[in-house]
Amino acid sequence: MPFINPSSCHSTHPSYLSTKEQQYDGEKYRFVEQILIAPDYYRVLDISKDASNEEIRRAYIRRSRVCHPDKFVPPYARATESFQLLSLAYETLSNPSSKLMYDLSKQKGSVPFVAGDDENPNDTLQRVLHQLFIEMMEGEFSTMRVFFNGLNETNPGMQVSEDAIIHIELAFRKMRQLFLSTHQYYKVIQFELMRLYELQHELRDLSYFNVWRRMQLSITICKVLLQLPIMINAESKEKQHTHQDGILGVRVESALQLVIGLLEKGERYVTSW
Numbered sequence: 001m002p003f004i005n006p007s008s009c010h011s012t013h014p015s016y017l018s019t020k021e022q023q024y025d026g027e028k029y030r031f032v033e034q035i036l037i038a039p040d041y042y043r044v045l046d047i048s049k050d051a052s053n054e055e056i057r058r059a060y061i062r063r064s065r066v067c068h069p070d071k072f073v074p075p076y077a078r079a080t081e082s083f084q085l086l087s088l089a090y091e092t093l094s095n096p097s098s099k100l101m102y103d104l105s106k107q108k109g110s111v112p113f114v115a116g117d118d119e120n121p122n123d124t125l126q127r128v129l130h131q132l133f134i135e136m137m138e139g140e141f142s143t144m145r146v147f148f149n150g151l152n153e154t155n156p157g158m159q160v161s162e163d164a165i166i167h168i169e170l171a172f173r174k175m176r177q178l179f180l181s182t183h184q185y186y187k188v189i190q191f192e193l194m195r196l197y198e199l200q201h202e203l204r205d206l207s208y209f210n211v212w213r214r215m216q217l218s219i220t221i222c223k224v225l226l227q228l229p230i231m232i233n234a235e236s237k238e239k240q241h242t243h244q245d246g247i248l249g250v251r252v253e254s255a256l257q258l259v260i261g262l263l264e265k266g267e268r269y270v271t272s273w
Helices: 018-036 040-043 054-067 079-091 094-108 120-139 141-154 164-182 184-204 213-240 252-270
Strands: none
Touching: 018 054, 018 079, 040 079, 054 079, 054 120, 079 094, 079 120, 094 252, 120 141, 120 164, 120 184, 141 164, 141 213, 164 213, 164 252, 184 213, 213 252
16 A cells, blocks of 8 residues: 555545534545545644654544544445555554654655555554553443442432442453453444543543533443443344343343433433533
8 A cells, every 4th residue: 555645536425414414424534535645644643743652542543433434334445545544654653663764764755664564454443442442441440330439429319229330340341351352342342442532531631620521521431331331232142143132131231221321311411501
């Protein structure tokens, strides 16, 4: 694949969407073009040359959410090209040695250095998402019980029972074991993992005095996190036709659904203020 491929061909896309959908749809296609005409890998990721590894990863995930080929129906060839270029830029700049070689090649005015051109862009994304998942299981989930206890104390109308919390912990233990043994389910929750990552960063960057927004983000993060095992469970039901309860079972899934309903209620309440 060439370093930059500013092809002049453009595919058409549906015109029967709502105004809001059309606006997002148009932004999606413009985003793809911005990546493809970028003059170098730094502009592909929209980062500075002194960006940290975490900033590089965040830029890669943020842009992957928009230009991933699965986001385009019908399939759009240039989205695939932009996603390949995005993955190539991430692979090059996230590795100190390949980043150095790339920077040197630019200084000498030689042909742009290409690293890992044989790497499947989906493999790159799956590897990044796997690391994200592990970090989330060690981070967000460890504070979930504290969050629910605080929610119970401050919101009497949104009580999450101890039994429900135990079932939630069981669901995440099962999901963690599943993800450590196989990568086949990452594609099912890839966009939710990316969204969680962005929400976490927004929460960290938010002022402590912005209490309502912090509460809203915390509830949304928890809700999206709880939706992950439900999505995996639905996929497992399709794969295992003889096990209609999936990997979680009816009681665990029902507990998750109940708590998600409570969180959505809290989300609406906080948003209305």
